[in-house]
Amino acid sequence: MRRHSGKLVSAFLVGLSGYTVYAINEARHPVQQKPMDPSKKNLVILGSGWAATSILKDLDTEHFNVTVISPRNYFLFTPLLPSCTVGTIELRSIMQPMRYITRHKSREVNFVEGDCTDISPDKKVVTVQDNSELVGAVSRQSIPYDYLVVAVGAENATFGIPGVRENACFLKEIWDARKIRTKLMDCLETAAFPGQSKEEIERLLHMVVVGGGPTGVEYAAELRDFLVEDLKDWYPDIAGKIKITLIEALPHVLPMFSKQLIQYTEEHFAENKVDIKNNTKVKEVKPREIVVQNAQNEIESIPYGLIVWATGNTARPVVSDLIKKLPQNIQNQRRGLVVDDYLQVKGADGIYALGDCSATKYPPTAQVASRQGKYLSKRFNEIGTITEEASQIGLANENIAEKLSTLEPFEHESLGMLAYIGSDTAIADFPGSVKIGGALTFYFWRSAYLSNLFSLRNKILVASDWIKKTVFGRDIGRE
């Protein structure tokens, strides 16, 4: 009996490793794809974030000639970006090149690296511009569409506060995380420069985070971990002088979480000497100090070394421009495109919008964008099938439109929210009454993030980064 179960386990393990090798190898070596078919409709997808990749994943390219346009040729797993700012995870581990996705579709998908600078809803054409450092003889092109999916995300909001763009670091893209990592180490090395005064050392070692949402909170948590777990060993003279301050304009951080978890987080931060300044409004960011109106309504000037700005979103120029081109009585939201229940942009023909560039009742989260993408891929698969069937039996366009309208509208119920708050502690807020926080939640946080990573490759890379960090610590090279 024991021998039998041993054999069974061995057989299972051999099978599992065999499958893993097969899966990785298949992912690495895509097969030849069908060429584009001029008889099919052109579907253009703008973006390479949560929404865009989620559509691509489930879209049946049988029905469309698909073009994807994005200035970044990779998908970025943004929830782990705060971990990259201190080297808990390496940036490459949370990148998934777009061609790893497009090359696995049954029909060729055209990926264009460039910024979509203009959408013409009348001519049904988008303009793409190569804004990278290296450009070729042709760097601007018009691309026609039958269906257009706008999934370009949003920009960092600065609320018109002077000096933010010039002096603060954002935390949205690869280069943001790298800039923070370099600047953070530069603050430490500059503070260690011989002859630096006490006040200047204090200023350089004051790390300020503006915005008490999940990004700001997780960044503050990672920074504090880096300080305790690594910097104390390598900068014994100055690590003790590092101060972390989190500034939030509202009465509490993480306003989307339940009260008890907010309190838990604020207490946890207080214990770990991360100073939370609630009810504090930023008035100006100067090169070496930030001017705020504090909870007592006094104007205060706080010297800082590094400032990370993680407050919220505003529409990208291409989206604002499109909004202006559409009927103003329908498109009346500055934050994004107003869509119907099927994610179709109101007042436009054949344009869909989802994720952070759309204005819906849902919060601008990765979860919502990804769900909307999944919904839209299903919808396009249905549109494709219906149109194809209709053209085979010679159905008129009105009847197609009628058939389409019977499709289900988009509905979303939150799966819950998670946030890492430092020292191997996380909080989780599920719909209903389940609110948990602590060390066990941290392992749940890790496994939830891990299982949501795009590919087996990303999962293994992130897991090995976590092991690496645990064994060797984070590295302190300023590169």
Add this chain to the structure above:
Amino acid sequence: MRRHSGKLVSAFLVGLSGYTVYAINEARHPVQQKPMDPSKKNLVILGSGWAATSILKDLDTEHFNVTVISPRNYFLFTPLLPSCTVGTIELRSIMQPMRYITRHKSREVNFVEGDCTDISPDKKVVTVQDNSELVGAVSRQSIPYDYLVVAVGAENATFGIPGVRENACFLKEIWDARKIRTKLMDCLETAAFPGQSKEEIERLLHMVVVGGGPTGVEYAAELRDFLVEDLKDWYPDIAGKIKITLIEALPHVLPMFSKQLIQYTEEHFAENKVDIKNNTKVKEVKPREIVVQNAQNEIESIPYGLIVWATGNTARPVVSDLIKKLPQNIQNQRRGLVVDDYLQVKGADGIYALGDCSATKYPPTAQVASRQGKYLSKRFNEIGTITEEASQIGLANENIAEKLSTLEPFEHESLGMLAYIGSDTAIADFPGSVKIGGALTFYFWRSAYLSNLFSLRNKILVASDWIKKTVFGRDIGRE
């Protein structure tokens, strides 16, 4: 008997893992160090490369107050830099932060991140300037020395050829490798931009390497591996159009290797479609084309997408300046500081030089720099011991000088040379008659590089990068 040997193996494995855990943990958590001692002499080391770290490794800080000055707060394992340009290895894996070394010395070592901009041999003072993006109130400082070690390395030589600095990428530092990686992917994405002409695609996909030394050869080899092993899968339409050209002014590449290995390499490159242009002199590097005088003495203009310049060294400004301050009849070499057999700079008091910034009969390689560093650390340990003993028994200075002169001069015999030439093939040239090349030599190359890496951490990181690359391939995200 079988049971016994099984137990022995288990005991050995447990012991080994126990030791590994202990060693890693000890490396991560350095103990408290003795403070600086005003009665000791000040030893200032300029640099953080092969020479500087090699001195630090074996130096007994009992005898000196040591200050290390370098614009980079890490040591870089330069032989693997070509592998980083295409993502075979990640940059962080070959960086060793300087504080990982200095914090493990028995006495505090002062590390200053900054450029040494001036050396005053009369006043025995160096000037350090913080030239990083972020500077504090104090960003310039004078640091006095009793002994000074100049180990600042060299700059890339451009031989006054116009356009090199503006248009070519070097391959010496972290940012060089990153720039090449980004630009390479940008060339591919720009070539894939819709509407690009055939000629422009050809230009963008022409990768030119100038310099047939080990760096240029290894870079060309890595590039070719990347093309065959990865790009063909992800850019099926354009990968076949990528061309690699290696330009060398001399009659052959790798002039320091033996004839048979040069021939082997040139044949291997020809088979793998890397075009070697020997006897070809670069006249100018324009933004999109390189002007050369070819083997037939004709002037030719070659369009290119990316150009990597790996030709040779020239002295850094701080070294040239120091040379000018010393007696011109002794310091008569433009390439570096002339030193005596004990690596002491001729015509200066208490200044030592080694590695690429010194002018010796040895080639400017990592091997020589590292050996010189080891020698100098031994010498300083002796100087320290002798001076200390002398001061205890009240010996006069002349007698100390006399005692010192009996120390052995520096001698070096080459351990051999290695180079990777692509498709899992390497060449090795040992002193005497052992000249080998092929797949087995590749494994020798790997193990030699691995065993020369600074720390257990670096060794494990590089080994895991190699595994990662073998399993998942290199990633193609342009970041």
